[in-house]
Amino acid sequence: xxxxxxxxxxxxxxxxxxxxxxxxxxxxxxxxxxxxxxxxxxxxxxxxxxxxxxxxxxxxxxxxxxxxxxxxxxxxxxxxxxxxxxxxxxxxxxxxxxxxxxxxxxxxxxxxxxxxxxxxxxxxxxxxxxxxxxxxxxxxxxxxxxxxxxxxxxxxxxxxxxxxxxxxxxxxxxxxxxxxxxxxxxxxxxxxxxxxxxxxxxxxxxxxxxxxxxxxxxxxxxxxxxxxxxxxxxxxxxxxxxxxxxxxxxxxxxxxxxxxxxxxxxxxxxxxxxxxxxxxxxxxxxxxxxxxxxxxxxxxxxxxxxxxxxxxxxxxxxxxxxxxxxxxxxxxxxxxxxxxxxxxxxxxxxxxxxxxxxxxxxxxxxxxxxxxxxxxxxxxxxxxxxxxxxxxxxxxxxxxxxxxxxxxxxxxxxxxxxxxxxxxxxxxxxxxxxxxxxxxxxxxxxxxxxxxxxxxxxxxxxxxxxxxxxxxxxxxxxxxxxxxxxxxxxxxxxxxxxxxxxxxxxxxxxxxxxxxxxxxxxxxxxxxxxxxxxxxxxxxx
Numbered sequence: 001x002x003x004x005x006x007x008x009x010x011x012x013x014x015x016x017x018x019x020x021x022x023x024x025x026x027x028x029x030x031x032x033x034x035x036x037x038x039x040x041x042x043x044x045x046x047x048x049x050x051x052x053x054x055x056x057x058x059x060x061x062x063x064x065x066x067x068x069x070x071x072x073x074x075x076x077x078x079x080x081x082x083x084x085x086x087x088x089x090x091x092x093x094x095x096x097x098x099x100x101x102x103x104x105x106x107x108x109x110x111x112x113x114x115x116x117x118x119x120x121x122x123x124x125x126x127x128x129x130x131x132x133x134x135x136x137x138x139x140x141x142x143x144x145x146x147x148x149x150x151x152x153x154x155x156x157x158x159x160x161x162x163x164x165x166x167x168x169x170x171x172x173x174x175x176x177x178x179x180x181x182x183x184x185x186x187x188x189x190x191x192x193x194x195x196x197x198x199x200x201x202x203x204x205x206x207x208x209x210x211x212x213x214x215x216x217x218x219x220x221x222x223x224x225x226x227x228x229x230x231x232x233x234x235x236x237x238x239x240x241x242x243x244x245x246x247x248x249x250x251x252x253x254x255x256x257x258x259x260x261x262x263x264x265x266x267x268x269x270x271x272x273x274x275x276x277x278x279x280x281x282x283x284x285x286x287x288x289x290x291x292x293x294x295x296x297x298x299x300x301x302x303x304x305x306x307x308x309x310x311x312x313x314x315x316x317x318x319x320x321x322x323x324x325x326x327x328x329x330x331x332x333x334x335x336x337x338x339x340x341x342x343x344x345x346x347x348x349x350x351x352x353x354x355x356x357x358x359x360x361x362x363x364x365x366x367x368x369x370x371x372x373x374x375x376x377x378x379x380x381x382x383x384x385x386x387x388x389x390x391x392x393x394x395x396x397x398x399x400x401x402x403x404x405x406x407x408x409x410x411x412x413x414x415x416x417x418x419x420x421x422x423x424x425x426x427x428x429x430x431x432x433x434x435x436x437x438x439x440x441x442x443x444x445x446x447x448x449x450x451x452x453x454x455x456x457x458x459x460x461x462x463x464x465x466x467x468x469x470x471x472x473x474x475x476x477x478x479x480x481x482x483x484x485x486x487x488x489x490x491x492x493x494x495x496x497x498x499x500x501x502x503x504x505x506x507x508x509x510x511x512x513x514x515x516x517x518x519x520x521x522x523x524x525x526x527x528x529x530x531x532x533x534x535x536x537x538x539x540x541x
Contacts, residue, residue, distance in 0.1 A: 043072050049116070051079070053126050054098065056255050074275070081386065089329050101125045111184035119188040120177055123161070126256055130161040130175075139179075139197065144207065148192050153205030156180045158195040169251050188253075190245055193220060276385035277304055278376045279436040283405035285427065286396040286453050286497075291363050294391060295427075296322070298358045298376060299436035302341065302351055306380035314348050316341045317379035320358055324391065327369045335360055338379075357433055359424040366393050401527040402453045406518065407434045408535055409447035412501060414491075427451075428493060430501060438533065442511060443540030445503040446472075448518065450531065452498045456524025466490060467521040470504060474514050480504060511537050 047055070047063055055063070059079065066072050083094040105121035106114055115121045136142065142155045157179040166173045177186035178195040189195065198205030202217070209215040278300045285293040298320060305316040318339040324332045339358055343351035364370065370391035377384045396402050411425075411433040418429050425433045432449045440446055448470070455464040468489070472480040482504065489502040500520070517532045 039069050043069075046076065050102070051098075053122055053253075054255050055079070078386065097128075098125070101128065109186075111186075113185070118185055120159070120186050123175060123188070123252060127163060127166055127252070131164045132160075132162040134160040139195075142195075149207030149209060151205070151207040151211060154197045155195040156182065156197055157186070158189070159186060166252075168257060169248065173248065173252070175248070175252060188249055190249060276300070276376055276378050276383040278385045278387075280374060280387055280389065281434060281436040282372075282389075282391055283407055283434065284394050285404045285451055286394075286402070287363065289398065290366060292366055292393040292396070293427075294362050294364050294393065295434075296360045296362070296372065296374075296391075297434045297436050298374070299434075300356045300376065301437075302354050302356055304383075305341070305356075305378050306383075307341075307343070307348065307351075308380050313342045313344060314351070318356060318358070319375075319377040319379055321375045321377075322360065323373045324362065325371050325373075327371070332364070332370060333362055355437070357424075357436070359434075361422070361424075361426075364391070364393055366395055368393070396453055398454065400454060401520070401522050401525065401529055403520070403529055403531060404451040404453075406516075406531045406533050407432055407447075407449040408438055408440075408516065408533055409433055409449055410435050410440060410444055412447040412449060412503065414501075428491075428499065430491070430499065435535075438535040440506065440535060440537055441540050442507055442509060442537050444506075446506050446516070446535070448500070448502040448504065448516070450500050450518070452500060452520065454496060455498055456522050456527070458524060463492060464490075464498060465523040466498070467523060468500065468502075469519040469521075470502060471517040471519075472504065472506070472509070472514050473517060474509075474512060479509060479514075480506075506537060509537055511539050 047060070063072065063075055066075060080092050080095045084092040085094055101124055102116050105116045105118070105124050109115035109118045109121045109124070111118060116125060136155060136159070137157050139155045139157045141152060143152050144150050159177045161175045161177070163169075163173040163175075165171050176189045176192065176195070178189045179186045180194065193199050196205055199220075206217065207215070207220075210217055278298055281297045281299075283295040283297065285295070287293050300318060302316070305318065307314040307316045309315075318341075320335075320337045320339070322333075322335050324334070326332055337358060337360075339356055341351065341356060371388065372391050373386075373388050375384060375386050394402075409432050411431070413431040415426075415429045415431060419426055423431075425431050427449070430449070432447070452466070455466070457463065458465055468484045470480075470482045470484075471478050484502075489500060491499040491501060493499065500518075504516075513534065513536050515532055515534050517530065519528065519530045521528045
């Protein structure tokens with residue numbers, strides 16, 4: 001009896017919550033109970049159970065070569081990130097679907113062993129639910145299809161799965177599973193005769209050609225593979241040849257290629273785990289009652305890059321891709337840039353000691369929250385760094401004294417006029433290149449930039465009255481202290497906004513870790529605020 005199976009019809013109703021949450025909860029519990037041993041058990045399970053069917057041949061040995069938990073966690077994060085079809089959404093749809101398939105396979109295909117270990121479980125986890133299933137759960141009398149040779153026989157329980165299309169395999173992919181042990185465990189059948197109970201019974205379960213005396217049962221390709229193509233079989237299809245079936249079964253059990261090629265090319269996560277180190281910093285500046293300016297700055301130490309000789313110069317290239325989305329998953333902005341560094345042979349060492357900085361300035365809504373996905377790639381080596389971070393603008397109240405982000409810089413240049421087009425590092429009429437790593441040389445000055453809002457205004461002069469105090473501390477002890485009043489290092493843009501610009505000499509200080517503290521007193525409104533930032537000094541080259 002033929003039964004069109006419907007057990008996949010309720011597939012999407014099987015679990016309504018993201019299953020990766022349950023798997024993650026299990027990991028957390030295991031880590032709390034067993035420490036390092038539990039961690040190792042989790043990573044082994046992740047490799048040999050969770051992703052054993054979908055991890056590629058290139059990825060598996062890389063993961064096995066990693067030694068620390070941090071490396072393995074980073075690899076796992078990038079493993080799922082590479083397969084995420086839409087990073088704009090809150091969840092990784094591929095990951096959620098994968099764990100749903102595992103849960104369904106364990107529920108539906110278990111037969112003395114876990115469902116995910118069975119052939120049906122494997123195919124289901126890799127390819128998902130088929131478009132059609134024909135099921136003979138009890139076996140019994142079976143009328144062969146013409147391409148199977150026709151005639152009647154008796155079969156073991158079996159299932160026929162058809163996929164309209166599978167990536168890398170083409171259209172109309174047919175797979176057959178046979179329970180030849182009557183145990184409920186169906187194996188993936190290579191030959192259509194594997195389901196035939198009477199295959200070894202003389203003169204029973206004959207094909208049409210055998211009934212007509214045109215062939216003998218012992219000549220079937222099942223017994224003599226060399227007879228394939230010569231055994232008379234009505235309407236034999238090319239896809240039913242032994243070679244085609246073997247190739248199909250092999251491909252069906254192979255880890256799937258990463259489907260989302262466009263995203264893969266953009267992100268191009270380096271599975272060799274040679275990740276690129278970089279620093280990222282968002283700085284916030286009040287624009288008006290509704291909006292803020294957000295300066296996203298990326299910094300890469302040149303010694304992290306691979307330089308190649310081109311026409312007498314040493315050249316390195318950095319590719320940067322960013323995607324900003326709102327908390328509602330709406331795409332706000334997407335950008336892609338390339339930085340090219342070029343040094344003459346005699347300047348290479350100086351170039352390696354320098355850093356490369358990129359900045360993107362965006363206008364955003366104060367009342368919204370955002371997510372930034374950023375990818376930085378060293379084009380020559382292929383090393384890639386990936387980060388996801390929240391962008392949370394400050395509300396900047398309209399009454400109290402407030403300040404923007406405090407920027408430490410190794411280059412602050414006042415401009416005679418505001419550039420006509422958008423340029424990196426331009427804030428009003430000042431060019432400020434942030435030091436994202438907060439690393440400075442004792443041979444240079446320490447640059448300071450911040451904006452002040454809601455200042456008190458003297459009604460006679462229409463200017464603010466500010467007192468500023470700068471302290472550099474080491475181990476809690478003040479080593480440099482400078483004070484100033486309005487006019488020194490203060491650029492007034494309006495009655496409500498001013499920029500504080502200052503450079504501090506650090507040549508007399510020894511290399512080491514320091515803290516900068518900036519105090520501002522508004523003498524008109526009798527309000528004050530204090531900001532601080534850590535930095536490090538290194539010896540002059």
